[in-house]
Amino acid sequence: DGGITQSPKYLFRKEGQNVTLSCEQNLNHDAMYWYRQDPGQGLRLIYYSQIVNDFQKGDIAEGYSVSREKKESFPLTVTSAQKNPTAFYLCASSPTRPGELFFGEGSRLTVL
């Protein structure tokens, strides 16, 4: 079954802890993206990667980090430096030039 898989769906974290969200795709897409979705804020771009071993900051990259060691995988780490990490995180992929983004089901992170 092709598509984008995000895990976990729900994650709880204590303040001060780093947490990594997984995103895997088997669509053979070059580009992958992380967005944060908050009520009333829409989708805001955190990081994106056009190709393996390369990534760029989006509008709200502070407190986040990513890696792109494999074409299929683009994990997002929410670090303790992120001041307001409780949110819904969406991963997406697309062919090199973004037109149709294919989204995962999302991961909801709650910081206790």
Place this chain on the structure above:
Amino acid sequence: AQRVTQPEKLLSVFKGAPVELKCNYSYSGSPELFWYVQYSRQRLQLLLRHISRESIKGFTADLNKGETSFHLKKPFAQEEDSAMYYCALHNQAGTALIFGKGTTLSVSS
């Protein structure tokens, strides 16, 4: 800077009524614009893009460069159209999409 503005957080209409979801953008150059939709308990997905000039599920959107708008329209709303709608724009480098804050469409009978 590139920006997408969706002025309405919520739009409520009755079944059979016309629908117009507003989207305005700021961009220098030739923009590429999209509408994405998220139905309840489903993934966010592409609804339509301006370059294809097609109608999807009865929805159309025309790019108006003079008014910098890309409003989404449907002549007769259906209950199954109830969803969150996002307007999106390519960033200047063409490497990512910038989304608006979204409009919730509620269609009631």
